[in-house]
Structures are given as C-alpha cells and as structure tokens.
Amino acid sequence: MRSLPSLRGPRAPPLPLLLLCLLAPVRRSSEDGRTPAAPFTSLPVREEMMAKYSNLSLESHNISLTEHSNMPVEKNITLERPSNIELTCQFMTSGDLNSVNVTWKKGDKLLENNYLINATGSILYTQYMFTIVNSEQMGSYSCFFEEKKEQRGTFNFKVPELHEKKKPLITYVGDSVVLMCKCQGCFPLNWTWYSSNGSVQVPVGVPMNNKYVINGKNANETRLKIMQLSEEDQGSYWCHAIFQLGESEEHIELVVLSYWVPLKAFLAIAAEVVLLVAIILLCEMYTQKKKKHSDDGKEFEQIEQLKSDDSNGIENNAPRHRKNESVGQ
C-alpha cells in the first residue's frame, strides 16, 4: 500500500509527495474547532499563490458525511468580497478508507489539482483551497466520496441577497414616491435601478432629472425618488446591488391610481348616508302626521260629542271654548 497522502488521489508527480513526507510542516489549523486539526501539509506551489492574496480574508467551511447519508449535504455561503477559501470534507465509514475514491468538482467540471487528502482512524479528510476574486469563480463546489455509494457534499457560494419586499406600493397621480432597497449587513460597491414592462429591463434615473432622484443615506441602502407620478410610471422596478463578486436584485411593484378611484367609493357612501337621513326624517314626519291626524280625528269627535251634549243638554259656552283651545294646541 502506498503511503497515506496519495490514497487514490490525483496523479500528482511523486517528487512533491516525497517532499511532503519529509517536510511535514504543521499547517494552519483554522477549522471550526469541532474537528481536530487535520494534519495536512501544504504544497509549495500553493503557498506561493496564497502569498499573493495574503491580504484577503480567509473563509473556512466544513462538511461531514457518513456512509449512511441518504441526501446530499449542502452548505450555503454568502460572500461579499474576494477571499481565500478553504473547504474541508470529512467522511466516516466503517469500511476500508483506502478503497474510497475522492474527487472535487465545480458545478460539473472536475477539478484537477490543489486538493489534499488525509486519513486518521476511521475518518477521511479532504481539503480544497483556492481563492475567489471574480464572479466566475462563484458557484457550487462539491466533494465526492465514492465507495459503494457516492456521497456528496456541496458548498454554494452566493453574493448577499437583498431581503424580500412584501406588497406593492400604492400611490396616486401627481404624488411622489420613494422606492427603497436595503442590504442587511453588507455593503455593495454600487446600486443601479431598472424598470421593466414585460421582460426587458430598462435603466432608470441614469440621467438625473427632476423626475428621478437617486440617493442613499448609507452605503447599504439606496432610494429612488420618483416625482410627478403618472399612470405610465406604473409597473415593476428592480434595484441591483453590485458587488465585486456578482449582482443581486430585488423587485418592487408600483401601482399608480387616480384620485377618482377612492373618490367614487366616497361619493357612493355619502349618497347612501344622505338617503338614510332622508328616510329617517321622512319616516318621522310621516308618523307625526299620522299622530296629528288621529289627534285631529279625536278632536273632531270631541267637538261632535260636545255639540251633541250641547244640543242635548245645558247651554255652556265658556267651558266648551276652553276645551277647544286646550285640545287644539
């Protein structure tokens, strides 16, 4: 059996490997602390490359797999600026470590070099180190352990996402509105705005005139102020946050209504109120009139009664007059 560092690994030339065995420097262990520092040694070629980018920060990420993992394990990583990357996969199996085939891929493309393999006890470690400086290097990086079944761990690199906007903005003709995009805890290099009717995005506000004003209070937010709104301004607006490593965008829907829309509803309800008031007052007048009629009716009867009394009985002018007065009030 060959010595450890070259367990089914890539076809690296034997000389550097010998150097590896002989030199065996202690490598920087900067893992999560959960795993013991894998005693990896570094290739001199890579060390040179690392020196070039030594002013960049280092991102380390780790995935653990076992032979029984049913689903591929994924880790999402948000990256805002160029960094050195260190990805480690560890694989636990009860079987023979030497019979495991280890590969790394970016997307579907097989990666040839720059990765290391080590085994301690029953755990197999592999580590891939590289640098991300532009947007083409972003994407998905996967480590594969092939025994009887293939186990896979994936690291997904993405630029920071802008948080999801909720509901459409409602505005009125002639009003002005401020569309705002904000990035939580990240600082884009630049912001741009587009509007779209359909699928084509058209830049907005680039010649700043008195219709569009773009500004932002801090680096992590941008505001597009649209003045003198008209119904043509209705539609979808997109803000793009530009990072060194890519772009992310957010969608805002703008609705422009004319004042007539709520005004119609207002007038309808006001008319209904006027109708109600009229009905109530008319009902009251009607019941009062009825009461008056019945009162008049009673008064008429009383007069008749008195007349008949009068004609039948004693002449009594004074009381009758008084009675009439009090009834007719």
Added chain:
Amino acid sequence: MALRAEPPDGGWGWMVVLSAFFQSALVFGVLRSFGVFFVEFVAAFEEPAARVSWIASIGIAVQQFGSPVGSALSTKFGPRPVVMAGGILAALGMLLAAFATSLTHLYLSIGLLSGSGWALTFTPTLACLSRYFSRRRSLATGLALTGVGLSSFAFAPLFQWLLSQYAWRGALLLVSSLSLHLVACGALLRPLSLAEDPVVGGPGAQLANLLHHGPFLRYTVALTLINTGYFIPYVHLVAHLRDLDWDPLPAAFLLSAAAISDPVGRVASGWLGDAVPGPVARLLMLWTTMTGVILALYPVAQAPTALVALTVAYGFTSGALTPVAFSVLPELVGTGKIYCGLGLVQMVESIGGLLGAPLSGYLRDVTGTYTASFVVAGAFLLAGSGVLITLPHFFCFSAPTSKPQDPVTEALDAKVPLPREGLGED
C-alpha cells in the same frame, strides 16, 4: 309635542340605543384603530413616532375638552342638530386629511376638526339616551357602549385592508365616508321633552347650578380619579408582558381576551344596574374597587394562567364600570341637566385620562418595572371608589327618583320663564 312626565323607557329609546351604539363605534372605534395609520404616516412624512402620535392625542383632547360645548349646544338646540353637525365636522376633518402634505395639516384636520366633530356627537348622544330611559338606563347604556369594543375588532383589519388597496390617502377618504354615518345616527335622535325641562333653564344657568352642586362635584372628583387609573393597563399591558418575556403574538391574544370580556361586562353590569334596587353608585363602587384590586394584583401574578385570569377579569370589571358611571349622573342631577352635567364630567375626567398614562410611564422609567405603575393605578381606582361613598343616599335601600333633591332648582322654578327647548322641537 306634549311634555312627558317620565322617560319612555323603550319604544323609540331602542333606536337611540342603536344610534349610540354606532356612534361609539364610529368615534372610539376609529380612534382606537388609528394606530394602523400611524406606521403609514411615519413613513410618508418621515417624522419620528412621537410627533405622529400627537395627532391622536390632539383628537382625544379636543373631543374631551370640547364635551361641555357639545352639551351646552344640545341643551339649547336639542341633540339632533348638534350631533348631525358634529358628524359633518368629523367627516370633513378626515376628508381634508386625505389631501395633507405635512404633519401640521394632520394635526389641524384630524386633531382639531375631527376632534371637535367627535366632541359634538358622543356626549349629547349619551345624555339623550339617559333621558329616554330610567328603569332600564344602565342596560341601555351598557348595550350602547359595547359598540366601542366590537368596532375595535372590526375596524383594525378593515383599515389595514383599506391601506393595502388605496394607500393612506384613499383610506382616509373612505374613513371619512364612514364617519359620515354619524350624521345618520344623529338623525335618529328624536327630541324628547321631559317634565323637568322647563324648570332647569338654559345652559348658562345649568352650568352655574351644577358648579354649586355638592354631590355632582364629588362625583366628578371620583370619576377623575378613576379615569387616571383606568387606561393604564390598556396602554402598558403589552409592554409589561414583554418584560415578562412573553412573545408578541400571545400578548396580543391576551389583549383580545380582555377586549371580549369588556363588552360582556358592560351588558351584564347594565342589566344588573337596573335589576338591583338602590343607588347605582353602589354598583359603581363595587366594580371600581374590584378593578383596583385586580390592578394591584398584577405585579404579584407571574404564572401565565394567573395573568390570563387577571386580564379577563380586568376586561370584565373595567367594562362593567362604564355604563353605571354614566347612570349615576342622572340620579344625581336629574335628566333636565344631564347634557351639561355629562359635558362637564367628561371634560374634568379627561384630565385624569391624560395624566394617567404618562404618569405610569414615568414610574416605569424611574423604577424599572411596571409594578409601581399598576399599583398606583389600582390606588387611584380605590381612591375614586372611596369618594363615591360620600354620595347622597349611598346607604339607602330605596329606589332613588330621577328628580334632583336640590333646593336650588326649586328656587329656579319661580325665576325662569318657559325656554324654547321644550317647545321648539315639534
């Protein structure tokens, strides 16, 4: 229209209850749900929250301090024209607010204009209600006041929906059209002439008379004390729960539980107030004392079940004290002076209401928890109920008449000519 000797206690009175129900919904329901607009105003005018909350404060202050004006006008002209005018003012305020371009516009339109409109509607309506009922006065008042609680339920989601469809300008337009219904409610307030009306005179004479009326003044003091403590849980309960590490959603549910037990308490207390013989002031004292004790127990309760029980009980008792609070007044001053009396009471007790919440907040800032605030609120309520004991006939067991016992009014009898109020409304 002939002068009636006694309030009708039914008949058209139930329509007045209906009108009062919708009015309390449209005045206080709108006020309580206005918080929904708050967020929109902060964003639209880019002003800090403290300045935006002045809108509601001005509205409430104008509504309460303007109550005597509403009452005086209703004494002179009857409740109907006053309430209808108030409805138009309130709607106009909201209408103008829809076109506002600065926060000051909102202070003037919603705060001042709508506030004056509300001042002209609520107090005259409740006073009118007290004139229509005597035996079932508390029940009628309790039923009418349930409008407040139920509308808070309905209006908050409604306003939210309006905002999502029309943004705040359109939503204000539609709330204005909603407030126009106050005019229709005002139309329902058929004027009623009672036997004592010719005796008590015009508003000026009534006001002067009331200010010399011992029991009335004591009652006003009692209500002011009660009002100081009354609102504190509504304002600070959620914050207190958050201090105890409650999540926002369960805390909101707890407030809803109180909002449900509140109208139940109002109706139950209203029924009880009419069923039990003797001065209603005793029931008021009972409910006030219970509310005070509950508030004082709040700091002691830590377990969730205890807090839930306390809050439901608080909702019930605090709701229960409202209808009887309004029913005590006619017993004290008589239905003839009810408009002016109610207006004065509302104005003075509003001082308590305005002071209560900031005082409680101040105590919280100084002591670090809401313990002191709740205890002080309970103390105010207990003090108020203590003052109630000094009201006349408190320890009697016979039913009181609704005529005033004051020798001063009998002297007025001889001096005042027949005013226009009783006859001018045919």
